[in-house]
Amino acid sequence: MASTNQSPAYLKAQGKFFSANTDEERLEALEGMIKECPKHKSSENMLANLKTRYKKLKVKITKVKKSGKSSFRGIKKEDMQIAIIGFANSGKSSLLSDLTNAQPKISEMQFTTKKPIIGMMNHETINMQIIENPAIESEYYDKGLTNTADTIIMLVENSEQINKIKEKLKKTKAEKIVAFNKTDKLNELQKRKLSATLQSKKYNFVLISTKTKENIEQLKEKIFQTFDKIRVYTKEPGKEKSPRPIIMKQNSTVKDVAEKILKGFSEKVKETKIWGPSSKFPGQKIGLKHKIKDLDIVEFKTR
Ligand SMILES: Nc1nc2c(ncn2[C@@H]2O[C@H](COP(=O)(O)OP(=O)(O)OP(=O)(O)O)[C@@H](O)[C@H]2O)c(=O)[nH]1
Ligand SMILES: [Mg+2]
Numbered sequence: 001m002a003s004t005n006q007s008p009a010y011l012k013a014q015g016k017f018f019s020a021n022t023d024e025e026r027l028e029a030l031e032g033m034i035k036e037c038p039k040h041k042s043s044e045n046m047l048a049n050l051k052t053r054y055k056k057l058k059v060k061i062t063k064v065k066k067s068g069k070s071s072f073r074g075i076k077k078e079d080m081q082i083a084i085i086g087f088a089n090s091g092k093s094s095l096l097s098d099l100t101n102a103q104p105k106i107s108e109m110q111f112t113t114k115k116p117i118i119g120m121m122n123h124e125t126i127n128m129q130i131i132e133n134p135a136i137e138s139e140y141y142d143k144g145l146t147n148t149a150d151t152i153i154m155l156v157e158n159s160e161q162i163n164k165i166k167e168k169l170k171k172t173k174a175e176k177i178v179a180f181n182k183t184d185k186l187n188e189l190q191k192r193k194l195s196a197t198l199q200s201k202k203y204n205f206v207l208i209s210t211k212t213k214e215n216i217e218q219l220k221e222k223i224f225q226t227f228d229k230i231r232v233y234t235k236e237p238g239k240e241k242s243p244r245p246i247i248m249k250q251n252s253t254v255k256d257v258a259e260k261i262l263k264g265f266s267e268k269v270k271e272t273k274i275w276g277p278s279s280k281f282p283g284q285k286i287g288l289k290h291k292i293k294d295l296d297i298v299e300f301k302t303r
Contacts (some may be wrong), residue, residue, distance in 0.1 A: 010036035018261055019244035020124060022079060023061050030054045053263070079247075080128040080227055082121075083146055085165060086155035088135035090180040093117070094210035095155060098133045099220065104132060114140045123220045124231070125244040128175040136168060141213075151175045151226045153219075157182045159197070175226035179219055230294040231264045232257055238293055241297045248292065255288035257298055271301040 006014070013032030020026040030053060037047045084092045086148040088111050093104035100119025105112050117132045131149070134140035146152065152174045154165045162178055169176070178198065183191055191207055206222055208215045231245035234257065246260055254274070258266035267290055275282045276296035281298075292298065 005038070007036055007038070010038075012036075015242070019242045019246065021244070021247050023057055027054065027057050027061060030057065055215075079148050080126075080151075080229075082130045082151045082153060082223055083149035084130065084132045084153045084155055085136055085146060085169075087137055087157075087161055087164075090157050090161070091210050092132045092135075092155055095153070095179070095181065095208075096130060098210050098213065098216050100130050101146060102132075104128075104243070111135055111138050111140065115118045116142055116145055120192065121223070121225055126231070126247060128223065136165060141181065146174075147172055149174050151177065153177050153179050155179045155181055162203070173225060176204065177219070177222055177226065178203045180205060180207045182209060182211070183207045183214065184209040212227065230292065230296075232292055233295075233297040234261065235297055235299045237299060237301050245295075252292055253288065254286060254290045254292060254298055257292060258288070258300060261300075265300075268302050269300050273299040273301075275299075 010033060013029055013036050017026060017029035017033060022030050030050060034047065034050050034054060037043055037050060039047070084095055086092050091109070093106045094239065095115055095118050096102050096104055096117060100121045102117055104117045104119075104121030111134070113132055113134045115134065119130050119132075121128045121130050128300065131145060133142055133145050146169065149172075152169065152172065154162060154176055156162050156165065156171075157180070180194065180198070183194075186194065195205075195207065204222065206215050206219050206280065208219055208270075210216070226248050229247050230250060230252065232248055232252075233241040233245050235241040246257060248256060248260065254272050255266045258269055269288065272286055272290070273283050274286050274290065274292075274296055275284075276293065278291065278293035278296050279286075
C-alpha cells in the first residue's frame with residue numbers, strides 16, 4: 001500500500017478506502033484503486049493483491065446478504081442497527097424524522113405507522129440504521145425486528161410505559177436507552193424529579209422533546225456510545241487528518257488500525273505518531289501495540 005509513484009486518482013481511491021466504514025464502501029474504493037493502479041510490470045504484485053482482496057470482500061458481502069437476519073423482509077441488517085420501540089402516539093415517527101433522513105407520517109391519530117420504517121442517521125460522519133417499529137401494543141408490531149436490533153430506544157411519555165415495554169423485551173440482549181419524550185409539557189422541577197427517579201433505577205436515559213428538539217443531539221451521542229466502538233482518524237505525515245473516522249472495537253491497538261486499513265499494512269509501517277485522548281502529548285511516537293482511544297488521530301509513516 002506504499003504510495004510511491006501513484007497517481008492522484010489512485011491516492012484519492014485509497015483515501016476513500018482508508019476512511020470507509022462499511023464493506024460496501026470498501027469494495028467500491030477497491031474498485032477505484034484497481035482501475036487507477038498503474039498497469040506496468042513493477043506494480044503487478046500490487047494489482048494482484050488488490051484483485052484478491054476485492055474478490056474476497058465480494059464473497060463476504062454476498063454471504064452476509066444471503067443470511068439476512070431480520071425477520072422483516074427487505075430490511076438489510078446494517079453494522080449498527082437501532083430500533084425505536086414504544087406505545088402508539090409516543091412520538092416514534094417524530095423521533096425517526098429528527099434522527100434520520102426518513103419522512104414518516106406523523107399524526108395525533110393512534111397507530112399511524114403500520115409497517116417498520118427505516119431511516120439512516122448520520123452522526124459525526126458515521127451511518128447508523130434506525131427503524132421505527134409500529135406501536136408495541138398493536139398487531140403491526142414486529143417482534144423479530146426487536147430481536148435483531150443492536151440497540152433499542154424505548155420511547156415513552158410516562159414512567160408506567162417503561163415497565164410495560166421492559167416486560168416485552170426480556171429476551172433481547174440489545175443495549176437499551178430510555179428516551180422520555182414530550183418533556184416540553186413538564187416544568188423544570190418536574191424534569192429534575194423525573195431525572196432523579198430514572199437515575200435511581202439505573203436507566204441509561206435522556207429526557208427529550210421532538211417538539212422543541214431538546215436533547216436530540218445528546219440522544220444521538222448516547223446511541224453511538226452503546227456500540228462500544230471508537231472513532232479513529234488516520235493521517236499521513238504533513239497532511240490533515242482523514243475527513244471520516246475509522247470505526248474500531250474498544251481496546252484496539254494501532255496495529256489493528258493499520259490492519260483495518262489494509263491487511264499486511266502494519267508490516268510496512270516505519271513510524272507511528274498519535275494525537276488525542278490516548279497520547280501523552282500531541283504527536284507522541286508510539287509502537288504498534290499502543291491502545292487507541294475514542295477520537296485519537298494516528299499518523300502512519302511508511303517510508
Ligand atoms: N407536545 C409534544 N408532542 C409530541 C412530541 N413528539 C410527538 N408529539 C405528538 O405526538 C403525536 C404522535 O406522534 P407520532 O410521531 O406520530 O407518534 P408515533 O409513536 O409514531 O405514533 P404511531 O405511529 O401511531 O404509533 C403527534 O401529534 C405529535 O405531534 C413532543 O415532543 N411534544
Ligand atoms: Mg408512527
